[in-house]
Amino acid sequence: ELPSDCPPDVEQLGRSTWTLLHSMAATYPEKANAEHQDNMRGFLKFFSKLYPCWVCADDFQTWMAHPSGQNQPRLGSRKEFGWWMCEAHNEVNRKLGKKEFDCRLWEERWRTGWKDGRCD
Numbered sequence: 840e841l842p843s844d845c846p847p848d849v850e851q852l853g854r855s856t857w858t859l860l861h862s863m864a865a866t867y868p869e870k871a872n873a874e875h876q877d878n879m880r881g882f883l884k885f886f887s888k889l890y891p892c893w894v895c896a897d898d899f900q901t902w903m904a905h906p907s908g909q910n911q912p913r914l915g916s917r918k919e920f921g922w923w924m925c926e927a928h929n930e931v932n933r934k935l936g937k938k939e940f941d942c943r944l945w946e947e948r949w950r951t952g953w954k955d956g957r958c959d
């Protein structure tokens with residue numbers, strides 16, 4: 840029997856959430872004005888406090904707030920934001936011992952679709 844989908848476990852929640860987050864990046868403006876940037880900054884701030892896996896949320900907040908400032912959301916354009924989201928996801932991949940994703944392929948995976956027509 841297949842495992843139940845209800846309620847979602849950390850893995851199902853994660854897959855669905857990455858779909859939402861990368862899709863938000865994929866539909867982000869090519870050049871974002873101040874209002875868009877503020878809205879997304881606010882979303883990420885609250886998301887990182889409210890994500891319903893508390894360890895995940897804590898680690899994500901800590902990563903974003905790295906004292907060097909290097910992990911702060913980059914919100915100027917879709918390209919920057921998509922790349923940043925890919926890096927954020929790779930940080931979690933590393934932590935979990937998963938393979939890192941090649942961020943140069945981010946747009947094909949999440950926006951345009953693979954050139955060969957598949958979608959995984």
Ligand code: FAD
Pocket residue numbers: 849850851852853854855856857861890894895896898899924925926927928929931932935937939940945948959
């Ligand atoms: P997922 O990691 O869910 O990825 C889904 C798909 O995204 C992949 O099939 C691939 O096509 C694509 N992808 C993979 N990497 C990238 C990338 N870098 N950029 C773009 N696309 C990519 N789980 C825990 O157990 N502990 C945690 O602390 C934890 N923290 C999380 C924090 C956040 C903010 C989120 C959203 C999820 C977190 N998760 C955590 C869940 C975890 O990241 C995975 O979602 C879950 O383990 C299921 O993994 P998966 O192998 O099915 O693929």
